[in-house]
Amino acid sequence: MTLFTRQVTVLAARSNLTTMSLSSLSPPNPITLSAADISAYRSAISWLLDYSPASIPPPSSIIELFWSNQASLSDRFTDGILINAFRSVLTFPIWLFNANNYGNTQGLSARILNPNLPREFYTQAAVVSPLVKLRFDPVLLVVFMCLEGVVLAVLWIALATLFLPSVLLRSNDQAERPAAEATVSSFPVADFLFKTEIVGMQDERQRSALREAGPMQVLRRAGGVRVGVGNAGL
Numbered sequence: 001m002t003l004f005t006r007q008v009t010v011l012a013a014r015s016n017l018t019t020m021s022l023s024s025l026s027p028p029n030p031i032t033l034s035a036a037d038i039s040a041y042r043s044a045i046s047w048l049l050d051y052s053p054a055s056i057p058p059p060s061s062i063i064e065l066f067w068s069n070q071a072s073l074s075d076r077f078t079d080g081i082l083i084n085a086f087r088s089v090l091t092f093p094i095w096l097f098n099a100n101n102y103g104n105t106q107g108l109s110a111r112i113l114n115p116n117l118p119r120e121f122y123t124q125a126a127v128v129s130p131l132v133k134l135r136f137d138p139v140l141l142v143v144f145m146c147l148e149g150v151v152l153a154v155l156w157i158a159l160a161t162l163f164l165p166s167v168l169l170r171s172n173d174q175a176e177r178p179a180a181e182a183t184v185s186s187f188p189v190a191d192f193l194f195k196t197e198i199v200g201m202q203d204e205r206q207r208s209a210l211r212e213a214g215p216m217q218v219l220r221r222a223g224g225v226r227v228g229v230g231n232a233g234l
Contacts, residue, residue, distance in 0.1 A: 006027070008022050011023075041094070049062060051063075
């Protein structure tokens with residue numbers, strides 16, 4: 001019998017305690033047994049096969065399988081069953097009496113990790129929930145920022161013009177207004193009736209005709225006529 005160690009990543013289901021998958025299997029590393037290890041292994045085999053102290057009837061013991069099937073050991077069609085059973089008997093003490101199983105004489109607990117275990121029995125694991133990342137296309141992001149910047153610039157300019165000093169607006173308005181132009185008040189009807197000057201329509205008949213004319217007649221009769229703000233006041 002050759003003993004060796006291997007490391008493997010095991011994915012097990014906690015719901016029904018079954019192995020789901022095995023991965024990252026390392027190559028076998030042979031184990032050299034000392035005299036103390038062999039003596040302990042023989043004691044474990046003797047304990048496993050000694051059915052009398054365990055009050056197990058001989059027909060129900062493990063070695064009954066080999067007693068009643070001695071002829072099958074030489075039969076190549078049925079020796080596979082006995083060989084598997086024999087290998088299971090040899091490996092059961094190793095499985096039960098290892099440092100990380102209940103055969104550990106130091107009292108291995110199911111809920112508390114024994115600090116004296118070898119380093120290979122310590123594992124650090126982290127369970128996290130998946131995080132959905134939001135990723136933007138660089139080209140679309142630049143286009144969006146440029147268009148948004150234009151809109152914001154127009155809004156800021158419009159807001160700035162609303163808060164310009166009224167004195168500056170009045171000074172610009174007076175600079176552009178002709179000297180002979182009358183002051184425009186807050187009453188457009190009064191300004192139109194009393195402060196306008198019609199140039200190019202001196203005939204009184206044309207004036208009276210415009211009073212009764214519709215929109216089309218006004219456009220035809222007022223061709224070439226200019227209406228400006230006069231100097232007359234109330």
